[in-house]
Every structure is written in structure tokens, then in C-alpha cells.
Amino acid sequence: EIDAPPERVFRALTDPEEMERYIAKQATVELKVGGRYSFGWDSGGPIKILDLVPNELLSYSWQVEREGEVETAVSWELAGSGGKTHLTLVHSGFVDPNAPRSDYGVGWMGFLVWIKSMLESGPGWTRPELRSVDYDGYET
Numbered sequence: 001e002i003d004a005p006p007e008r009v010f011r012a013l014t015d016p017e018e019m020e021r022y023i024a025k026q027a028t029v030e031l032k033v034g035g036r037y038s039f040g041w042d043s044g045g046p047i048k049i050l051d052l053v054p055n056e057l058l059s060y061s062w063q064v065e066r067e068g069e070v071e072t073a074v075s076w077e078l079a080g081s082g083g084k085t086h087l088t089l090v091h092s093g094f095v096d097p098n099a100p101r102s103d104y105g106v107g108w109m110g111f112l113v114w115i116k117s118m119l120e121s122g123p124g125w126t127r128p129e130l131r132s133v134d135y136d137g138y139e140t
Helices: 006-014 016-022 102-121
Strands: 044-053 057-064 072-081 084-092
Touching: 006 016, 006 057, 006 072, 006 084, 006 102, 016 102, 044 072, 084 102
Parallel strands: none
Antiparallel strands: 044 057, 057 072, 072 084
């Protein structure tokens, strides 16, 4: 649940400048069914909008450049009540139920926390800086 109305949450999901605050690198959004939707990531991600109901639903196709990955779908469902929004994320369409995809759960949980933090904290909020650590404990 996010302490912001559905209109504000929907804008955070569809406005490239807002998206670049918490999830995207160089976002592209053509806000129509069939329109391009991209986070600007080098290794894939969103492709095109599959379904769109302003302030209620955004669904897009998803593909990453990884062996064995198939195109899937990501849906964000918004339900407003009392000036707040219940935001539900569903990533579906996986063919192999045994394929490892724990990275999706961790990644999406992080982005859900960030969009909530961004919307509730206001314009001064900035995305945490991510750093990788190799197996020897050195920052990369």
C-alpha cells in the first residue's frame, strides 16, 4: 500500500522522468496499447504495452537476454482507496516451472520498495546507489 493516490502512482509507472528516479536508465514510453515501453536497460526488460487502463492497470511484455528465457508479461494493478493505492505486481508467463528465477523476486521487491519510498518521500528522494561485490569481497 502506497500513501499516494492512483493517479500519482500511475504517473510514476508511465512518466519517463519519474521512472528514471527509481527503476529506469533511459525510459521510453509510448502510452498506448502496442506502444513501446522500455527502461533503457542494456540486457533487456520491458518491450511493449499489452494492456492499459489509466490509473488502474499497466501491463507490458518482458524479455531478457538470457539463455532459455521466453517472453513473459508484467502487470501493475492499482486499486485506490482513501487517497492511498494498493499496488499489485504480477510477473507471469514463465514456461518452465523449475527454471531459476529468484532474481526476479528480489529485483521486483526492491523496485516496489523504491517506488513506495519515492512517492511517499517526495521530490528529494533519490535511488540508492547499487554496488556489486565479487566473490573475494572487492567492490566492482
